[in-house]
Amino acid sequence: MAEHVIGTIDDFPPGSSRLVKVRNVEIGVFNVGGTLYALPNICPHQAGPLCEGTVNGTMICNAATEWKHQWVRDGEFLTCPWHGIEFEIATGRALANPRLRVRQYPISVDQGLVKITL
Amino acid sequence: MVFTVDCDVHVNDTPGALAPYCDLPWRHSLEDLDGANYPYLQIPGFAPNFRLDPPIRGMHPYRSVNTAREMREELTEIGVDVGILFPDHLLLFAAIPHPEYALFLSRAYNRWLLDRWLRDEPGLYGALLACPQDPEGSARDIEEFAREDRIVAIYLPTAGVNPLWGHRRYDPIFAAAEAADLPVVLHSVTIVSPVFPCQLEQFENHFARQMLGHSFAMMANLVSIMHTGVPARFPNLRIVFTEAGIAWAPYMKWRLDKYYHEYRRMVPVLERRPSEYMSERIWVSTQPIEEPDDPNHLVETIRHIGEDRVVFASDWPHHDFDHPRALLRLPMPQDLKRKIMGENALRVFTRIPAPSAVGADSEERA
Numbered sequence: 075m076a077e078h079v080i081g082t083i084d085d086f087p088p089g090s091s092r093l094v095k096v097r098n099v100e101i102g103v104f105n106v107g108g109t110l111y112a113l114p115n116i117c118p119h120q121a122g123p124l125c126e127g128t129v130n131g132t133m134i135c136n137a138a139t140e141w142k143h144q145w146v147r148d149g150e151f152l153t154c155p156w157h158g159i160e161f162e163i164a165t166g167r168a169l170a171n172p173r174l175r176v177r178q179y180p181i182s183v184d185q186g187l188v189k190i191t192l
Numbered sequence: 193m194v195f196t197v198d199c200d201v202h203v204n205d206t207p208g209a210l211a212p213y214c215d216l217p218w219r220h221s222l223e224d225l226d227g228a229n230y231p232y233l234q235i236p237g238f239a240p241n242f243r244l245d246p247p248i249r250g251m252h253p254y255r256s257v258n259t260a261r262e263m264r265e266e267l268t269e270i271g272v273d274v275g276i277l278f279p280d281h282l283l284l285f286a287a288i289p290h291p292e293y294a295l296f297l298s299r300a301y302n303r304w305l306l307d308r309w310l311r312d313e314p315g316l317y318g319a320l321l322a323c324p325q326d327p328e329g330s331a332r333d334i335e336e337f338a339r340e341d342r343i344v345a346i347y348l349p350t351a352g353v354n355p356l357w358g359h360r361r362y363d364p365i366f367a368a369a370e371a372a373d374l375p376v377v378l379h380s381v382t383i384v385s386p387v388f389p390c391q392l393e394q395f396e397n398h399f400a401r402q403m404l405g406h407s408f409a410m411m412a413n414l415v416s417i418m419h420t421g422v423p424a425r426f427p428n429l430r431i432v433f434t435e436a437g438i439a440w441a442p443y444m445k446w447r448l449d450k451y452y453h454e455y456r457r458m459v460p461v462l463e464r465r466p467s468e469y470m471s472e473r474i475w476v477s478t479q480p481i482e483e484p485d486d487p488n489h490l491v492e493t494i495r496h497i498g499e500d501r502v503v504f505a506s507d508w509p510h511h512d513f514d515h516p517r518a519l520l521r522l523p524m525p526q527d528l529k530r531k532i533m534g535e536n537a538l539r540v541f542t543r544i545p546a547p548s549a550v551g552a553d554s555e556e557r558a
Binding site for chain 2: 119132133134135136141143157158159160168169170171174
């Protein structure tokens with residue numbers, strides 16, 4: 075395990091998503107509201123290129139919305155380009171299946187440098 | 193002896209029998225249909241169906257049960273302790289187009305059921321006939337009839353229903369069932385009609401139509417109920433699917449989950465996987481139970497659906513009825529047999545007393 079510098083904080087502004095390569099491992103780096111997340115570019119469902127998908131909000135409809143549809147939490151969910159499965163970036167959790175979860179790499183900012191531990 | 197609840201038996205509901213229980217002006221219609229000796233499931237204006245096949249000699253006999261006494265004796269004969277009663281001809285009820293006539297007819301059936309079938313004989317319980325043609329009127333009737341303690345379910349006529357159960361126009365019926373703490377039971381029958389599953393007329397014979405009528409109806413109505421979020425919007429509603437066997441259920445459960453992965457944002461009303469709703473509040477009844485060469489495959493299928501999710505049904509007195517031994521002879525542990533034959537049903541049809549309360553009666557018959 076070692077820390078790898080992948081760029082400066084200015085390379086990953088809020089709302090951005092970028093694919094980087096560390097020791098031949100493809101990693102998606104997402105800045106959600108000022109917090110950085112690093113996810114492997116492999117979907118836990120059928121190994122699709124997860125991090126090449128789009129970042130969106132999501133639709134909800136429940137008793138709290140009086141059973142009306144509402145679009146919420148823009149920028150917090152990653153959609154796999156293969157099967158459209160939505161993952162909550164902050165937790166790695168698939169909305170459609172609690173058993174499906176993408177892991178996270180430790181990512182930190184040190185004196186303006188963004189580092190991933192791998 | 194395993195305590196046996198039979199979730200699907202049929203009473204012979206002729207127009208003439210129901211006529212005295214029907215309000216005017218529609219009582220006259222039933223009186224005029226009486227005595228015409230119409231064949232099973234093909235009475236114009238009562239059990240509308242497009243029957244296509246010529247008779248072939250040697251086919252199975254047609255059986256009907258005409259009184260509560262007969263029903264009690266026959267169920268005891270095949271080893272059933274408790275039976276839940278459904279109609280015969282009014283299996284085609286949903287195909288009746290006229291909403292006012294349909295509501296009067298459903299009311300007549302429910303009155304007749306209570307008066308002639310649920311008064312005297314032990315172990316007979318009833319499913320109220322819901323009226324999809326007039327959901328508000330039906331909901332009011334459910335509220336009233338559900339006060340009777342021998343009513344243990346709401347029967348949702350499924351053959352020919354259009355739109356399918358799950359459409360929001362039926363919300364009042366689901367709400368009334370939930371408020372009365374009564375499960376809804378979807379029951380179909382093979383029908384040739386212009387609504388789902390349509391184009392069955394292209395098959396040369398009833399064998400082919402029978403393959404698809406019931407099973408497509410259950411699958412389509414399950415999907416309909418899921419996609420409008422009925423299990424989420426009515427969180428205490430219990431739902432039972434009957435008369436399509438059980439093997440379709442794992443297929444649909446897995447298929448719904450598979451596509452929920454992709455399409456979850458289209459159905460955000462489902463906040464969990466469809467299988468999770470199915471594993472908590474949806475049951476399937478056994479008849480006509482599949483009969484694979486290796487019975488272990490059937491036991492495995494039961495486990496895929498869930499040991500708590502499968503309830504016994506005989507479909508007595510119909511031609512394709514299952515004797516309880518069709519389940520009891522399967523290679524599965526005794527505790528699973530007890531669940532399927534009765535214990536699971538008591539958790540769905542919660543108004544049926546547990547066997548301790550009817551124990552003396554059961555032992556006497558054993």
